Amino acid sequence: LEPPIFSDDKKSRTRMGINHPQLAAMLCPIKHLTSYNEDCKKVQAQLQNGEVKMHAAAWPAFAYEGDSPGENFDPLNMQDSLFKGY
Secondary structure, X not given: OOOOOXXXXXXXXXXXXXXXXXXXXXXXXXXXXXXXXXXXXXXXXXXXXXXXXXXXXXXXXXXXOOOOOOOOOOOOOOOOOEOOOO
């Protein structure tokens, strides 16, 4: 992963989860993935401040197949390719 998750301070978790650009793409709720791909910094900030809600009914992009997480997501058939991702 780039940037590395751990910095010189091995106890720091500041780059984990939605604070890391690549992990945020994988954790982004699938219905917001198109917006994330268009403007990743904006949607990452919305994830961090709670504007974009992450809850049990909003499956993360990594649960769907594709070369990049959720690439093959079909909003008309949400079960298609679910749990075939990373």
